[in-house]
Amino acid sequence: MQTRRETLKHSAVVAGLLASTGLFPQFAHAAFNKAAFDAKTVQDALKAMGPATLAESKDVTITGPDIAENGAVVPLGANTTLPNVKQLLILVEKNPSVLVAMFNMSDSIDTAVSTRAKMGQSSDVYAVAITADGKAFFAKKEVKVTLGGCGG
Amino acid sequence: MKLLTALAALGGCLLALPALAQKTTSQGIDEYRAMLQDGNPAELFEAKGEDLWKQKRGPKNATLEKCDLGKGPGVVKGAFVELPRFFADTQKVQDLESRLLTCMASLQGFNADEIAKTPFGKGEQSNITALATWISAESKDMRFNLPQSHPSEKVFYEVGKRLFFQRAGSHDFSCASCHGEEGKRIRLQDLPLLTKNPGDGVGFAAWPAYRVSNGQMWGMQQRLNDCYRQQRFPYPGFASDATIALGVFLGVNAKGAASVAPAIKR
Amino acid sequence: MKTKHKILSVLSVGLLVAGCASLPSVSELNSLTDAIVKASFRSEGIAHVDRVLSPDETNRACSEADVSGKPLDEKTAQAIEAMNLKSIRWPANGQFLGDWKEGEKIAQSGRGLTWTDTANSPNGGNCYNCHQIDAKEISYGTIGPSLHNYGKLRGVTDPKSEAAKPIVEYTWGKIWNSKAYNACSNMPRAGHMGILNEEQVRHIVALLLDPQSPVNK
Amino acid sequence: MADPMRIRAQASGDKATVRVLMSHEMESGQRKDANGKIIPAWFIQEVTALHNEKIVMTAEWGPAVAKNPFLQFSVKAAKAGDKITLLWKDNRGDTRKDEATVT
Numbered sequence: 126m127q128t129r130r131e132t133l134k135h136s137a138v139v140a141g142l143l144a145s146t147g148l149f150p151q152f153a154h155a156a157f158n159k160a161a162f163d164a165k166t167v168q169d170a171l172k173a174m175g176p177a178t179l180a181e182s183k184d185v186t187i188t189g190p191d192i193a194e195n196g197a198v199v200p201l202g203a204n205t206t207l208p209n210v211k212q213l214l215i216l217v218e219k220n221p222s223v224l225v226a227m228f229n230m231s232d233s234i235d236t237a238v239s240t241r242a243k244m245g246q247s248s249d250v251y252a253v254a255i256t257a258d259g260k261a262f263f264a265k266k267e268v269k270v271t272l273g274g275c276g277g
Numbered sequence: 278m279k280l281l282t283a284l285a286a287l288g289g290c291l292l293a294l295p296a297l298a299q300k301t302t303s304q305g306i307d308e309y310r311a312m313l314q315d316g317n318p319a320e321l322f323e324a325k326g327e328d329l330w331k332q333k334r335g336p337k338n339a340t341l342e343k344c345d346l347g348k349g350p351g352v353v354k355g356a357f358v359e360l361p362r363f364f365a366d367t368q369k370v371q372d373l374e375s376r377l378l379t380c381m382a383s384l385q386g387f388n389a390d391e392i393a394k395t396p397f398g399k400g401e402q403s404n405i406t407a408l409a410t411w412i413s414a415e416s417k418d419m420r421f422n423l424p425q426s427h428p429s430e431k432v433f434y435e436v437g438k439r440l441f442f443q444r445a446g447s448h449d450f451s452c453a454s455c456h457g458e459e460g461k462r463i464r465l466q467d468l469p470l471l472t473k474n475p476g477d478g479v480g481f482a483a484w485p486a487y488r489v490s491n492g493q494m495w496g497m498q499q500r501l502n503d504c505y506r507q508q509r510f511p512y513p514g515f516a517s518d519a520t521i522a523l524g525v526f527l528g529v530n531a532k533g534a535a536s537v538a539p540a541i542k543r
Numbered sequence: 544m545k546t547k548h549k550i551l552s553v554l555s556v557g558l559l560v561a562g563c564a565s566l567p568s569v570s571e572l573n574s575l576t577d578a579i580v581k582a583s584f585r586s587e588g589i590a591h592v593d594r595v596l597s598p599d600e601t602n603r604a605c606s607e608a609d610v611s612g613k614p615l616d617e618k619t620a621q622a623i624e625a626m627n628l629k630s631i632r633w634p635a636n637g638q639f640l641g642d643w644k645e646g647e648k649i650a651q652s653g654r655g656l657t658w659t660d661t662a663n664s665p666n667g668g669n670c671y672n673c674h675q676i677d678a679k680e681i682s683y684g685t686i687g688p689s690l691h692n693y694g695k696l697r698g699v700t701d702p703k704s705e706a707a708k709p710i711v712e713y714t715w716g717k718i719w720n721s722k723a724y725n726a727c728s729n730m731p732r733a734g735h736m737g738i739l740n741e742e743q744v745r746h747i748v749a750l751l752l753d754p755q756s757p758v759n760k
Numbered sequence: 761m762a763d764p765m766r767i768r769a770q771a772s773g774d775k776a777t778v779r780v781l782m783s784h785e786m787e788s789g790q791r792k793d794a795n796g797k798i799i800p801a802w803f804i805q806e807v808t809a810l811h812n813e814k815i816v817m818t819a820e821w822g823p824a825v826a827k828n829p830f831l832q833f834s835v836k837a838a839k840a841g842d843k844i845t846l847l848w849k850d851n852r853g854d855t856r857k858d859e860a861t862v863t
Contacts, residue, residue, distance in 0.1 A: 157805055162822040190312055192305030194465065194543045198489040198826040200312040217824060221790060225824040228833075233816040234809075235775065235834040241313075241826040243788060271306070271465055271682045302681050318828035320766045321783045431566055432575065439576040442609035444602040445595045447656045447738060448669075448731040449722075453609055455686065463672045463684045492785075492827030509656045511594050512587035519583030522576075 162224050167216055167251055170224045174212070176255050182207070182262035187215075187252035188239065189268050196244040196270040201225070203252030204237030207262060212255040213238055218265075219248035244270050306465060310543075319410055319487040319539035322494040326411025329404050335385025344380035346373070346412065357416035358536055361524045363427040370433045372524045373409050374498045375516035381405075393515045397499045402515075409496040410485045413538035420535050421482060423528045430525065433518075437526025440519055441471070446509035452523070454508075456480075466543065471527055478537030481527040486540040494539070497524060590658035601627060605727035620726040628723035630735055631716050639711045639748050640702050643758070646750030649743050650676055656738065666738050668747055669731070676750065677757040686729060694752040695759040702752045714748050767860035769835075769844040776838035776862045778809070780831045780846055788823045803851055804829060810845040811835045838862050 164170035171179060188202035203213045213236060215225045225242045236254065244250075247269045255261045330341045330353075346356035347364070361372035367379055382389040387401060395402045425431055444451040455463060456471040469475035475482075485496045495503075501520050505513050513520050567575065586592045598606070601623050608615045615623070652667025654660060670676060673686035676693075693714075699707045716723055719734030733739040739747070750756050763783035769776045782804060789801025803823040809816050816835055835844065842862040849855045 157820055162820070190305060190309035192302060192309060194306050194309050195489045197492065198313065200309075200830075202832075220824050222822055222824065224822055226819060226821045228817060228819045231816050233811060233814070233836055235836065237834065238817075238819075239830075239832045241830050243786075243824050243826050245790075269305075271302075316779055316781055316830040316832070318781055318783075318830070321763060321781055321828060324766060325763060428566075432572070435566065435572045436576045436579055439572065439606075439610055440580070442606050443576075443580070443595070443598075444606045444609075445598050446590075447594065447736050449602055449736070450731070451606065451609065454729045457609075458686075461684070461686045463686065464682045468686075487828075506590075506657045506659065509590065509594070511584045511590045511592040512658055513583050514585060517583035518579045522579060 158227070161227065162222055164223055165221070167218055167223050170214070170216060171253065171261055174214070174227070174255060174261075176259050176261035178259075179253075179261045179263065182254070182264065185252050185254050185262050185264040187250055187264045187266050189250055189266060191267075192269045192271060193244060194271055196246070199242050199244045199250075199268060199270070200239065201242050201250055201252075201268075202237065202239030203228075203254070204235070205252075205254040205262070207236070207254055207256060209257040210236045210254045211257050214251070214253040214255070215240065215242065216251040216253065217242055217244055217248050218251065219246055220244065244268065246270055302465065310541075313489065313541050317487055317539065317541040318492070319414075319485070319494060319541060322407045322410040322485075322487070323414045323539060324411075326407035326409070329408050330411065335381065335387045337384065337386035339384050339386075341377075341380055341384060341408070343384060344377070346376055353412055353415045355416055355419055357413045357538070358419045358421045359423055361433070361521050361528060362424050363429045370429050370518075370521055370525060372497060372516070372521050373412060374405055374496050375521060377405050377408050377412075378516055397495075397502070397515075398493060406485065406494050406496045406499070410494055410539045413485050413536065416536055417538070418535050420533050421528060421531045423525065423532065425529060433522045433525040434529050436518075437522035437524070440523045441526050446511075448509045450508040450510075452504065452508075472530060474531050474534050477535040478540065479534065481524075481531040482534040482536045483538060483540040483542065485538050486542040489541065489543050587658040589656065589660060589662050601722050601726065608727060615726055623726040624723055627720045627726075627732070627735070628716070631719045631723060632734060632741070633712075633715065634741060634745065638745060639715050640753060641742065641745030641749045643746070643749040643753045643756035645743075646746035646748070646756070647677060649739065649746055650750055651680075666743075668733060668739055668743070670747070673730075679757060690751060691758060693758055694754065694756070699752050699759075700754060702754075707752070711748065711752060714751055715744065718744050718747055762854055762856045765846055765848075765856060765858040767844060767846055767858055769838070769842075769860050769862040771838060771840050771842075771862050775834045775836050776842070776844070777834050778832065778844055778860075780829075782829045782831070782846075782848060782856070784827070784829060784848075784850065786823060786825055786827045786829060790823075801851065804848045805851045806849045807831065808847045809833065809835075810843075810847075811838055812843050813845070 158173060161170050161173035164173055184207045185205045189200060193199040201215050203215050210230050213228045213230060216223045217225055226240055228238045230236055249265045250268050251263050251265045253261050253263045333340050343350045346353065347359055347362050348356050357373060361370050363370050371379065378389045378392060381387040381392065392401045425434065441452045452471065455468050459470045461468045469480040471480050484500045485494060487494050498515055498520060501523060502513055580595055584592050584595050604615060604619060604623060649668045650670035653669045653672055655664060655666030671680060671683045673684040675683040675689040675691050678691050697710045699710055701707060702711055720732045721728040721730035722732055731738055734744055751758055766781040767778065769778045784804050785802055786804065787799055787802040789798065791799045793799050801823045803825065804821050807819040807821065817833060840862050843859055844862060845857065845859045847855065847857045
């Protein structure tokens, strides 16, 4: 593992790199998919992503706690054993906007990602895998969000 | 889409099932906490703190590398698990944060009174928290062993004990109302018994900690400050003798507990 | 600054004593603690510094007993209970029971009276922080006893009946001033200290004693 | 400028597990300030991961990713000494790039 000092040293160099443009032209993403991130339902989010079909699949897994002590940080993971997966999505059904994160896959990584989401209340959470031929497969589970401490 | 709707309906049924058994709840929460252990955002503050320690800053453009945290100038490893303690140069019992304030004033030329008045998380206060986070991390897994040889340290323990049992405020709460008995909870939060060693990485041995609920890094000063707020007490000054005496009481009681700081908390 | 000097002098007196004996006396430590409290706390928002500077007799006696590790002697305890019992304000309109649904909301809320609250924000009862009440709420504390089936277990089928009167009155009194029944109870004195008003106490009593309340279902 | 990320990349077998912590408010856009005004959303919107300067993953995030985000993924055919680079860009256009060496 690299030391913290190295990270800091690197970041100084890196600041310069970012300033001098064009070193990573790949960083210019396709335009942020605003429609997908504004969607209020799982269906609408997927519509904005493009796939025509959606089915539950045992080959997709959503990982997360059964109970989250605090909705501010809920660890969620999506992974799949399906071939030709183009994108992995993490969604929280009862959030004001359902789509939490979208990951564009490549052959160089495992089709498994984890991150942490905010959840306003207990809800179903979804992992969706979109394949190259435009099909979407999902898994879901319920995550309960408990109240905090003294409430003060 | 039909399937999804059907499944959503099923989800609704699941929600309507009777409440989960208590045991399952606490197991579920343990599982949740375990999931958060890997990747504690406190690491971000740790890195910042180490950088701040070695950086020339303040009116005197100096680093903190000559700061004496109790084990000699510049000695960081092991200092955390022996604080608060008596310092001869200030003739005061000091905790980690008040000691950092002293060093920032004497070595770097900062105005200690001004920093003490700054709200938590702002300006130099957030730097003190980052420094405390890194310094605590340098004593990770070491066992608490606060000195009690100087008379002032003994006096502060006794004062801290009185503060721990002080019932006051609109709700008559003392620290002991919540932390005076074994195996109690507020809502679902387990409450450590703080009149003795509550175990490795529990209570005093778990701060500074990253608070998941608000995404903030808290040192012991802020932890105690918020305890007092919830106790409905008036406001304890930053690095005030009351907070330090309470720290001595908790720290001495925690003797032998291994430090897990910086921890991650709900 | 003046207080700071005072404190230092108190402390150094303590230390001089410590020089020859092992520790300052109990009364010296008590007054040093008072001086430190005075120098350390300040008013903030609605949390006035008086809240720690002038403890009432109940809190003073109970804190001291806690420090010593010994419970209050029976006579002092009884005197404190009698004093607190006398302070209980019984419902002005003779109505002990309000709406249990409102009571549930008050029991859920832990808000009010901190320095981040305002004077006109409604206070909660903090009940679930320490008690199990409605079994459907899984997030409850255990500092106080479970109150699930509170009325049922006490045989209250009609809170308005003569038979239920002692339990109804005790429930009111306990919420209004817990120390009337247990001198050094951990429970706040909700009515006595102005945490909850009469109307709110009525709702909590209903939550506990109304046969329609989920507590008794 | 934003604080550095913490990146750990650990090789095991024929791949490396990458764990990243980013320093960011991730303001949801749902919260109100003391005066009742909505605090505008402020969040990391784009993330790119590179293995020895080759892009292996890109991501788009919304404001529901938790504050001080955590991200974990595994890079195939990565070995000790390889370089892992992460970049992010938030909705205000602020960016950050950090690197780590696989161990």
